[in-house]
Amino acid sequence: MTPLLHLSGLTKAYPGVVANDNVGFEIAPGEVHALLGENGAGKSTLVKMIYGLVRPDSGEMRLHGQVFAPHEPREARASGVAMVFQHFSLFEALSVAENIALGMDDAPETDALSDEIRSVSKKYGLTLDPDRMVGDLSAGERQRVEIVRCLLQNPKLLVMDEPTSVLTPQEVDVLFETLRRLRDEGTSILYISHKLEEIRTICDNATILRLGKVVGTCVPAEETSRTMAEMMVGTELKSPTKRPYKPGRVLLDVKNLQLPSKDPFGTSLRDVSFSLHAGEVLGVAGVAGNGQDELLLALSGEELTEDAAITLKGIAIGSKGPNHRRLQGLLAAPEERLGHAAAPDMSLTENALLTGHARQRLTNKGFVKWQATENFARAIIQRFDVRTPGASHAAKSLSGGNLQKFVIGREIMQRPDVLVVNQPTWGVDASAAAFIREALLELAEQGAGVLVISQDLDELMEISDTFAVLAEGRLSRVRSASGVTIEEIGLLMGGTEVDHAAA
């Protein structure tokens, strides 16, 4: 049988890096094919070539046996290739139908489109009301908008980039059900993910990329997550060893924290209360957009609250700004690396100064001690194995994983009493992620309290001592992390229409 898509010898070089080097594999009709690889392995370049966003330097693609060389996404779509991006491109103030119409090359009338949306969403079990505003939808529902938009064009190949990173476990099940139906109808799916368990569940075959080259193929069902991860990374993984947790004294005490959101589509924090002890890793789970960003801002001091709402080592600090809190020992690392945790065009030395100047005493009467600052940056680079030619290079020139190691390292090197991190390993390759988790555990072992906000449940299960769920701005009761089941967590996260999914 002719493969649906056949890639051979695809090469694409950027200045200083060969993103894809002689990449080739094929996807059969009705196959769910996984594309696996660390960050920077060349997955997104490859997918962009298939979708017509980037043109290969050399090599050939064939679709249904015909030469396939799309100049732009429109051409790729016309040939039956559709893509669901990791980051949605939706207008929050428009309805579902309007958003879908905007993304189509030849959109029908609104009424006809709404009917089509209803029938497609029913057929594939993707509950979606065409008249609702996208701003009111959960991340999972927004993804359905993107998927339905693709399905309306009857794709032969559906490319999905990290589709589950924003979903609750129940939403993941719904998505997989949809993907299986599509597969059974003969649609091929190219599935990109870091999450190896998912790939084992849903994918028929996998191609593994490392540093732009195909380093292996496998049948995921016959592998373990560990063997696949090792193929991806090229070395053996060391998994963090968790020590028994003995709660120490209370370091951070949050009581009835309220924070109304200033953003109309943001989430207000309501009555958030918890205590964090010395040596404790508290994992906060939740689907994106349920108040994670707001919780980090309230704790870092970027948003101020009533003084009494946040107490650090017995001192009320709710109304104090970030540098005051840093001096007192409360440090934070936000989710967005470029533009929040770090200034993109500034050097690593300058970025070390960004949060380090107060606590590391990098200034003298306001004058910056650049030599000391550079030494601090170098120390972070060395201890956290940040791959960069030097501290004078711009933050944005680093890969995601390396910058994340720098950002987390910058806070840990300041020996915080309490560290708050949001999505510490988001979009970071497996070895950097393992390194960061290990560093967080080590910090807790030394007696600090660590609050980890994450959407990655496997990560939270791996490192947390205690556990809570943030849903719609409310934090659940904090419980011990041992013995929590994925189902319980999913239910706490809420927002999933489990019954519809079964229909």
Added chain:
Amino acid sequence: MLRLEARPEPSRAMVMLTPIIAVIATMIAGGILFAFLGNNPFTAIRIIFWDPLFNDMVASYTRPQLLVKAAPLILMAIGLSFGFRANVWNIGAEGQFIMGAVIGGGTALALYPLESPLVFPLIIIMGGLGGFLWAMIPAILKIRFNANEILVSLMLVYVAAQFLAAMVTGPMKSPVGMGFPVSRNFNEYQSAFNAELLSNTGLHFGVLVMMAVVIVGYIFLTRHIFGFQIRVSGQSARASKFAGVNPHTTVALCLGISGALAGLAGLFEVTGPAGKLSTNFPLGYGFTAIIVAFLGRLHPIGILLAGLLMALTYIGGELAQFQMSIPAAAIQVFQGMLLFFLLGVDILVNFRLRWDSKSKEAH
């Protein structure tokens, strides 16, 4: 096919090179413009860039003018550059320049004919204060109501110009001016006159202040946490908030500093080179300072050089008008080109040009 490709990080060489490329491109395009106007482009360019400094016939007059013209431009551009780095866009330096001259100069006129060594320091303070307070209007409106400081500061230029006109036709009109809308001449008032300190150099007290501001500005920008915070604010509002910078303080400081420096520039100008308040007093220095700030890469040393260059085009432009009858508007276009080309070639800092052979594109 020529195409742009993103650099992994900004090119430091290009940061230095782009102003030079822009100057050369301006000379070429300006030369073409002058040729269309029927002038010899090479002569015109020589008159603008060379003669004011090295032609013995005119240099004894034009050379001192260089510092006189450059001082207010540089003083204002340094102030503006802090704001521009922090994304605080004070476009109204011209208005603050006028208010500095009116408030500082007005104070001197009120004290006339009191001779005292305290008069000059006092009017300097009042001049700076005038510009500062005028800039505080957009600052407060921005902080309180999130009003766009670009529009507010720009509109206030015209308010300031009207205020100046009202003053010189009213309370500040010279009693010996034969009814013309001008103030008393400051060179008649020893204690307030901003005289040339060394004859035939153009060096007045404002030039010394300008030099001090260049040095202090350089130190603050590169060595002080305040300069760092300003730079962070310009790169990312979220990152600066995370760094503990209060955005309102940044707005107030940037507008305040640039306003005060513009006010000082106005005061030194009115009490020295201009000599009197009149409706012709505003010469657009406040707007030209914006070009100087960008041409100097928002860096104090760069601004020093850019201010001297811009002053040269002013003086050379006047020479070209005088000697070749090139219209004043053509000279302004020439100066505008400089900013245009600079902003255009600026893209080379973050991108590089690559030549792609066609064969690779076609399959």
